[in-house]
Amino acid sequence: MIGNRLLIVIGSSLMLVLGLAALAAPWIAPHDPLAADPALRLQPPSPTFPFGTDQIGRCVLSRLLWGARLSLGTAAVTLALTTLVGMVIGLAATFGGRFVDRAIGVAVDAFLALPGMMLTMVLAGLAGPSTVGVVLGLTAASWAWWARLVRSLALSAREQEYVLGARAVGVHGPRLLLRYILPQLRQPLLAAVALRAGWVIIAISALGFLGLGIQPPAPEWGAMLQEARLHLATAPWLMLAPGVAVTAAVLACNLVAEGAQHLGERPPRELL
Amino acid sequence: MTRTLVARAMHLVAALFVVSVGAFALFALAPGDPAEAILRDRNEAPDPAQVAALRQELGLDDPLAVRSARWLVRACRGDLGHSWRTGAPALAEVARRAPATLQLAGCSFLLVVLFSVAAGVVAAFNRGRPADHVLRIASVLTISLPNYWLGLLLISVVAVQIGWLPVMGRGSPAHLILPALTLSAGAAALQGRVLRATLLQVMAADHIRFAQAKGLPPRVILLRHALPNALPPLVTMWAVSLGHLLGGSVVVETVFAWPGIGQLTVTSVLGRDIPVVQAILLTVAAVFMLVNLAADLVNRRIDPRLDRSGGEASP
Numbered sequence: 001m002i003g004n005r006l007l008i009v010i011g012s013s014l015m016l017v018l019g020l021a022a023l024a025a026p027w028i029a030p031h032d033p034l035a036a037d038p039a040l041r042l043q044p045p046s047p048t049f050p051f052g053t054d055q056i057g058r059c060v061l062s063r064l065l066w067g068a069r070l071s072l073g074t075a076a077v078t079l080a081l082t083t084l085v086g087m088v089i090g091l092a093a094t095f096g097g098r099f100v101d102r103a104i105g106v107a108v109d110a111f112l113a114l115p116g117m118m119l120t121m122v123l124a125g126l127a128g129p130s131t132v133g134v135v136l137g138l139t140a141a142s143w144a145w146w147a148r149l150v151r152s153l154a155l156s157a158r159e160q161e162y163v164l165g166a167r168a169v170g171v172h173g174p175r176l177l178l179r180y181i182l183p184q185l186r187q188p189l190l191a192a193v194a195l196r197a198g199w200v201i202i203a204i205s206a207l208g209f210l211g212l213g214i215q216p217p218a219p220e221w222g223a224m225l226q227e228a229r230l231h232l233a234t235a236p237w238l239m240l241a242p243g244v245a246v247t248a249a250v251l252a253c254n255l256v257a258e259g260a261q262h263l264g265e266r267p268p269r270e271l272l
Numbered sequence: 273m274t275r276t277l278v279a280r281a282m283h284l285v286a287a288l289f290v291v292s293v294g295a296f297a298l299f300a301l302a303p304g305d306p307a308e309a310i311l312r313d314r315n316e317a318p319d320p321a322q323v324a325a326l327r328q329e330l331g332l333d334d335p336l337a338v339r340s341a342r343w344l345v346r347a348c349r350g351d352l353g354h355s356w357r358t359g360a361p362a363l364a365e366v367a368r369r370a371p372a373t374l375q376l377a378g379c380s381f382l383l384v385v386l387f388s389v390a391a392g393v394v395a396a397f398n399r400g401r402p403a404d405h406v407l408r409i410a411s412v413l414t415i416s417l418p419n420y421w422l423g424l425l426l427i428s429v430v431a432v433q434i435g436w437l438p439v440m441g442r443g444s445p446a447h448l449i450l451p452a453l454t455l456s457a458g459a460a461a462l463q464g465r466v467l468r469a470t471l472l473q474v475m476a477a478d479h480i481r482f483a484q485a486k487g488l489p490p491r492v493i494l495l496r497h498a499l500p501n502a503l504p505p506l507v508t509m510w511a512v513s514l515g516h517l518l519g520g521s522v523v524v525e526t527v528f529a530w531p532g533i534g535q536l537t538v539t540s541v542l543g544r545d546i547p548v549v550q551a552i553l554l555t556v557a558a559v560f561m562l563v564n565l566a567a568d569l570v571n572r573r574i575d576p577r578l579d580r581s582g583g584e585a586s587p
Contacts, residue, residue, distance in 0.1 A: 003405070007412075109283065110290035113557040117519030118537060122549055125541035126298060202418045206523050209420050210538050225421060232428050239428065243421035251416040258412050 004259040011255030018249055022068035031059035033066040033219045042235045052237045055227060060241050063219035067242070070214065071221050072249060074131060075201045078138045079193060082200075085139055086146020087189075091177065093147065094154040104147065111144035120203050125212035134204055134213045142196075149192055150185065157184040191260045198253035205246045221246050280568070284561050291557045295550040296343050307332060309544050310356045352554065353547035357540075362551035366533060370555075372442055373532030376525070377517045379448055380456040384513055387460035392467025397494055399472065407464070414461035419520055423454040423527035440529040451528040459516040463509055470502045477501070504571045504578070511567035515560055 021028070030050070037057035045052045051060035093104040111119070124137025157163065163180045171180065207213025208222025216223045221242040228238035299306075307326040327333050331342065346353070352362040395407040430450060431439040438447050474480065475498050483493045518534075525534035533552060540548040572578050 106286050106290055109287040110294065110557075113287050113291055113561050114553060115515040115519030115556065115560065117516075118522050118534075118556060119519075119553075121522050121537060122298075122541055122553065125538075126544070126546075126549070198416060205418055206420055210523065210526055212538070212541060222418075222420075225424065229424060232424065233432050236428060239421075239424055243418070243424070246418050246421065247416055250418065251413065254412050254416045258408075 004262050007255045007259035008263075011252045011257075011259065014248060014252035015256070018068055018072065018252060021065055022072050025065040025069050029059075029062035029065045031062040033058065033063040034217055035059075042231065042238075044235070045237055051241045052235065054224075054238055055231055055235075060224075060238065063224060064221075064241055064245055067219040067221045067224065068245065068249075070131075070218060071201065071204060071246070074134060074204050074214070075197065075249075078135050078200050078204070079197055081135060082139045082142050082146055082196075083189065083193060085143045087150050087185075089143060089147040090150025091154055091181075093151045094158065095177075101151075104151075108144040108148050111141070112148070116142060116145070116199075117203065117206070121207065121210065121212055124207050125210075129207075129212050129215055131214050131218075134207055137207075138200060138203060142200075145196075146192075150189070153185050153188055154181055157181050160184070191257065194253055194257040194260055198250040198257065201246065201249050201253065205242075277569075280565055284565065287561065288554070288558060292344065292347055292550075292554055293340075295553050296340050298546055298549060299339075306330070306356060306544070306546065347554070352551040355540075355548045356545045357543050357548075362547040363555070365536065365548050366551045366555050369531060369533045369536045372530060373518075373521055373525070373534060376448065376451055376455065376530060376532060377514070377521060379452040380459075380517050381510075381513065383452055383456035384460045384463060384517075385510065387456065388463035388467055391460070391464030392471060393494065393499070395464065395468040396471035396475070396498075397490070404468075407468075411461035411465050414457050417457065419454055419458060420523045420527050422457060423450070423524055426450045426454060427527070440527075442530055451524050451530050454527070455517055455520050455524045458520070459513045462516075463513060466509055467502065467506060470505050471498055474498045474501045504575045507567050507571050507574070511564045514563050518556055518560070 030048075035058060037053075040049075040053050040057035041055055043049055043053040043057070049059050049061065051064065054060055054063070089104060093101045096104075120138055120141040122137075123140045124134050127133040127137045127140075158181065163176070166176060166180050204213060205220070205222030205225070208220040208224075209226045211223075211226065214220040214223060216227060224242040225239060225246075228235070228242065231238055307323045307330060310326060311322060331339060334342075343353075350363065354360065355362050355365050358365065391407055391411065395404045398404045427439055427450065431437050437449055438444070441447055471494070475494075480493060480497055483497050484490075488497075521530075521532060521534035522537050523534070524530070525532045526538050529535070533556070536548065537552050539545075540552065
């Protein structure tokens, strides 16, 4: 296959653009994302409001830019927390002895017995609905996927000959973990992060859309789509902008994941 | 065979037990006093005496150990309590919504199988050629589309602007088309990619090279010799796709006002109707695990080697 590197380049550039837009939102947003002006409600796109205004007269472009901060920031925090929790539990299963491994195995199976999206909706919805609830709910719903991935990677890493050699000469504990095991996990875990990032962004915006996540008036992309839904026929631009934003963010992650997957090792996809 | 089956069944029961313990723990997760919430839902002023009476009635004042034991015993008898909003048995609420979801998920499943096999076979057959690249980009794009937005787009274009199909709700077969398309798109794209990879892996096998050496036409090789060998991973994937469809139905049913379990999940979570949420989680988990077990058994029928090696049915 040609173009793996190209896909990664396109995906990461898109990520970079979105990330910069999110960081620069306070300076490049033309208006206050929360300032409503009923006189200007449902304006179609114009030079003053490039993406039009919403049902209470807020600037859609400004909301979109501030929303990038919120949506992408929440996604980043969630990914970091989930990876960390999954790694701790996965490593505990690998090195904690037979009993710990069994106990974690049953818990992982129970969590994976439920469709990820449904479990996320339930946990985040009941814990929230708020930004903290979204992060905690998503982490609680997807730690099992990570724990299983880390366990399988660490198990095979542990049996590498140079690791066996190091153990034979008495390397153990944190030093074994940090110097010999973790470096082996870095590459596949990074690929898995790219793979999961798109899913996390979709889940966060879906939660916002369903009213189970980040709440209006915060300019979260999914919540914006929920509000736009009522004006489907009269103001279609309201629905286009946030949808394109979510898709672009997810696409960026998926392009990187797709490229990376065919470059080297292939992370398990079956649980997406 | 029987031994692995028994082991799998035991494992299934253990996992289901953990799910139910987790489901009970949801009581603790939901902030606020359920008695107060119920009274508010019934549009009664929650005065302290009434709240206390209802707490007594629901047994909310008993110690946690007593409550969880009582809940588990009842759950084993199939009694998951009553909905806090409607007062109907929680399982009955789920059962009432099940046909709509089964209909939607079933149709979507057929679409997933149809599209993913078509896309996977075409991509593998044209490996490295333009059709393969186009399909690759198209699948990544499709996977990246949030399903609720795809639903909104379809509603806006096909139903509102052109007026070909009904906007939402359930009724005629025409109502089914847009939700089923929305629900199946992502899973179909993902599985088409997996099937392509599996087919290419199978195509590298010796018996394929023999068939090629024999001079069989590529089409016959692909359809008669490669596809059947790619079947076991495909069956596993189809079982997993049920999870996609059930999870996705939460969102898609809400977009299309489809009166199924997904919509019930959202309204129950929003209304903090914990017994119904628990009933949904347990039902879905049980169904999902049984389907996976069934897929495993089917695979052992298709490919007896899996049985002899005692391995799992995944590639």
